[in-house]
Amino acid sequence: MQWMKLLVVEDDAVLGRELSRDLESHGYEVVMPQTFDAAEEIVQKGEVHLVLLDVTLPGRDGYEICRSIRRFSSIPVIFLTSRDTDMDELYGMTMGGDDFVRKPYKMPILLARIEALLRRSYPDSGPEREVLWQDFRLLPAKGKLCRGGGEVMLTRQETLLLSCLFARPGEVIRRVDFIEELWDDQVFIDDNTLSVHMTRLRGKLKELDAGDLIQTRYGLGYLI
Numbered sequence: 671m672q673w674m675k676l677l678v679v680e681d682d683a684v685l686g687r688e689l690s691r692d693l694e695s696h697g698y699e700v701v702m703p704q705t706f707d708a709a710e711e712i713v714q715k716g717e718v719h720l721v722l723l724d725v726t727l728p729g730r731d732g733y734e735i736c737r738s739i740r741r742f743s744s745i746p747v748i749f750l751t752s753r754d755t756d757m758d759e760l761y762g763m764t765m766g767g768d769d770f771v772r773k774p775y776k777m778p779i780l781l782a783r784i785e786a787l788l789r790r791s792y793p794d795s796g797p798e799r800e801v802l803w804q805d806f807r808l809l810p811a812k813g814k815l816c817r818g819g820g821e822v823m824l825t826r827q828e829t830l831l832l833s834c835l836f837a838r839p840g841e842v843i844r845r846v847d848f849i850e851e852l853w854d855d856q857v858f859i860d861d862n863t864l865s866v867h868m869t870r871l872r873g874k875l876k877e878l879d880a881g882d883l884i885q886t887r888y889g890l891g892y893l894i
Contacts, residue, residue, distance in 0.1 A: 674719040674788060674813070675699040675823075679709050679732065680750070681724050689722070692777050698784075709735055713743050716825030716870065719813065720788060725751035725762070733765040740766035742863070745826070746791040748783060750775070792826060803836040803894075806880075815878065822874040827867045835884065835894045844891040868892065 676698050680686035690700040701718055703709050706727050712718060721739070725732040736747050748769040749762045759770040768791075769783055792810070801808035807816040810833060813824045824832065834843060848864055868884065875883050885893050 674792075675701060675717065676784070677701050677703070677709065677712055677718040677721045679703060679706060679721065679723045679727070679735070681706075681727050693781075696781060706730070706735070710738050713739050713745055716823075716828060719745070719792070719826065720784065721745060721747045722784075723747055723749055723767075725749055725753060725758075733762060736762075736767055737765045742866075744791075746787045748787065801833055801836050803839065806836070806878075808832055808836060815874070817878040817880065820878050822877050824871070824874065825867075828871045828874065831867060831871055835892065839894050842887050842891045842893045847891070 676693060678686055678690055678693070678700055680689060680702070686702060690702060693700050701712060703712055706729065709721070709723075713721065721736075723732040723736060727735070732749060732751070736749070739745065739747065746768045747766065748771055749767045750771050750773060751758065751762075752773045762770045768787055771780055771783055801810065805817055808814075808829070809816070810829050813826065813829050815822050815824055815832065831848065834848065845864055872881055872884055875881055883894055887893065
């Protein structure tokens with residue numbers, strides 16, 4: 671799964687650069703925010719697939735940033751921290767983290783944790799799988815949609831939305847069905863969340879001259 675893009679939020683600039691180099695040497699793309707407050711915006715734009723989040727940050731700590739991210743995204747988050755108590759790990763999980771890796775970490779172990787979490791988070795994203803519909807080619811494993819000579823990158827939710835639509839062309843898919851398919855592990859999802867993801871997906875389709883591909887049936891759902 672080394673085609674995926676990771677967000678590294680690390681207080682130690684030297685450690686952050688070393689970690690980025692190690693990840694890139696194993697085929698991952700790495701993004702580092704210019705400011706720690708930019709982490710949520712990067713995730714919200716759907717530019718990354720997993721977050722490596724230092725706990726000890728100036729201003730808001732990693733726990734608070736993770737809790738903020740969880741208000742709009744289910745992206746996998748791994749905490750990186752020198753804190754080593756069970757209570758710290760428990761607190762990280764209650765703030766929405768998916769894994770907790772203590773520093774100093776061994777790179778092979780961290781890579782294995784990343785790989786395992788990506789596979790759990792993107793279970794239908796095998797590298798060989800492609801979804802073809804008309805002149806579109808959807809690559810779930812890479813979060814990529816191709817048409818002609820153009821391509822756009824998709825978030826996990828956008829990929830799942832489009833996969834559902836491509837699998838049932840001409841059929842109106844109810845909003846509640848999308849919500850159950852994409853967020854079946856959530857107790858409650860604001861209906862507006864689906865609208866936000868659909869708007870972003872349409873914006874990316876517009877880059878492929880397909881902005882009108884997804885049609886809305888008001889009061890019912892969406893179809894292609």
